[in-house]
Amino acid sequence: MTVITATAAALSLVPGGTPGAAAEAGRTAAPVVTRAALDPSLVEGRGAEVAFAEQEAENAVTNGTVIGPDRTAYTLPSEASGRRAVRLTPGQHVEFTLPAAANAITVRYSIPDAPNGGGITAPLDVTVNGRAKKTMTLTSQYAWLYNQYPFSNDPSADLLHLDWWITECSCVPSATTPAPVITKPFRPSHFYDEQRLLLGRAYRAGDRVRLTVPSGSGAAWTVVDLLDSELVGAPHVRLVxxxxxxxxxxxxxxxxxxxxxxxxxxxxxxxxxxxxxxxxxxxxxxxxxxxxxxxxxxxxxxxxxxxxxxxxxxxxxxxxxxxxxxxxxxxxxxxxxxxxxxxxxxxxxxxxxxxxxxxxxxxxxxxxxxxIDGLHIRHTKVGMWFDGPMTNLRITRTIVVDQIADALNFHTGVTDSLVSHTFVRNTGDDGLAMWSEKSADAGNTFDRNTVQTPVLANGIAVYGGTDNTVSNNLVADPVREGSAIQVSSRFGAEPFTGHLWIKDNTTVRSGTFELNWKIGLGAIWFYALEKDIDADIRVTGNHFLDNTYNAIMLVSEWSVKDLYSIDGVHFKDIRVDGTGTSVVSARVKGSATFENVDARNVGAVGVNNCGSFTFPATGSEFSLTDLGGNDGGGVTGPWLAPWMLPNTITCDDRPPVVAPPAPSPW
Structure with a gap:
């Protein structure tokens, strides 16, 4: 009898972990301010400008336990910012030192689900410098989903789709005798939520904000991921x-x-x-x-x-x-x-x-x-979903968190519109998407946005369209079945025409494991599923940091591998700092050019070129053109070695993963 297990189910992971580096009683740690758990200097000029300072709990003082790092789906660390967090039991605390004056905080956290689903509530005490106690009421009522798409709130639910392939048993349950046994909860996910709190007065840099789980808490554990602190101004008044x-x-x-x-x-x-x-x-x-x-x-x-x-x-x-x-x-x-x-x-x-x-x-x-400017949206299905045709919408300085699906979707004929300086965290599907179903999205720009921890799918996705731009964004920590940036012909999208500029973005800890294919995806993922991708696509000035698998992936589905191609994608002025596997993985026919693509800490062969898996004597069906200036590599030598060009077969279908070091200044 086959037993299906969730990949390291989150509940079993929680008791583990390691003590925090700043765990000594009474110690005051200097504040460590990050952006997507990175040194801000690594992402300068990229991502949304926000009013708050982000501090990861694992860098704070605690008598709790640091959990992670872990990038395995269905675990609490995998959905945490930076893939680490702090686990507290009743009576334990984590303490942050304010880096600047603040009168408001946001806490990102997780607490257990109710035994039969539906969530619980639990208190979290907040003190500043040991005084001014306030109590936040945490909830898991908007967290904890299970099972297959479109998911269930019931941890004891049977499979929603018996006729779907299940990677855990390598079978289709309805066609399997005897039927496989499912270990429940099956595929738990979407663990985190966040709460905001006005502190009642402004505190100074250096003051200490302590989060304590009271001894009487009904939550067996509380995981704190991060704290955002900010100085909120007086209320805006409009008299007339x-x-x-x-x-x-x-x-x-x-x-x-x-x-x-x-x-x-x-x-x-x-x-x-x-x-x-x-x-x-x-x-x-x-x-x-x-x-x-x-x-x-x-x-x-x-x-x-x-x-x-x-x-x-x-x-x-x-x-x-x-x-x-x-x-x-x-x-x-x-x-x-x-x-x-x-x-x-x-x-x-x-x-x-x-x-x-x-x-x-x-x-x-x-x-x-x-x-749309300065909104804060949470606990809706999609933060902002627009069905065109429509034109000239400007979205700025908006925060979208804790969504069941996307944060934003431009769907069907949205044109000449902008999303800028918008901050997204904890979506249940794509963070920001342009979906050209039935009518092309055209002339749109996603610029200077931050997308963190999409639980499913991609940070930024472009499904078809004409003359669109994705620029100066910061995307971190996609969890499963997606990438930081996806360019795709799927979901009935109109073809790519004109140009697509993907420039000056930074991704970190990106590229997830694709359950059905059983391969790792790239931080940027080109996917020709329903049509060719052959527009003028230029990927310029991007930084791909700490890639879980590949930095760049170009792929087609096996069932259509001989039908569609990806041609003429141009990569220029790229930095790749750390790959678990290759810099480029090609599993499609077509071509791409590379110029001034510098890589280091590459864990496998620089180019994994399988083409369309026909392996003709003439070489791979995918050609790489070296336009010069492509430097660096890893354990196997230069990432774009001369002998790989133009279409040498270097196909290692699932190379071993070598965890890259943390990103550092170039």
């Missing part, structure tokens, strides 16, 4: 506006304020005013439809629009079976919305399961000639 309080909104959150929001929006449009949301928590349990209106909050720390997920009496025409809080433009089929401007508030949903037909996103619909 349609104030929602004047239309009956309840800032205590006890009564539903959706109707008051609608009335304020209608009045503001008639009088050419803005809508103002003063400090408070407003209960909204459905979509607020926005068109030709500006809505301002007092700041995302002060104004929170929060709602329950509500089951519909009958499915909506779009297939939704629930509704919930969200600001939606009109559908594109109805002409879409224009001149919508949303800023300075938080959207907090109540989504705990993935139902792909549900429109339970923080922001949605179609919004042309519009802006």
């Amino acid at each position: 506006a349609a104030n929602v309080l004047a239309f009956g909104a309840d800032p205590t959150g006890r009564r539903d304020s959706a109707g008051a929001f609608d009335r304020a929006i209608a009045f503001a449009r008639s009088q050419r005013l803005r809508v103002y949301l003063p400090p408070g928590t407003y209960q909204v349990n459905r979509h607020i439809v926005v068109d030709d209106v500006t809505i301002e909050g007092a700041g995302s720390w002060y104004t929170v629009v929060k709602g329950r997920e509500v089951a519909l009496d009958r499915p909506a025409p779009d297939g939704s079976v629930h509704t919930g809080v969200g600001f939606y433009g009109r559908g594109a089929a109805d002409g879409g919305s224009r001149n919508v401007h949303l800023s300075g508030f938080a959207i907090e949903g109540d989504v705990r399961e993935r139902i792909d037909t549900d429109q339970v996103n923080g922001v949605g619909g179609a919004m042309s000639d519009s802006t």
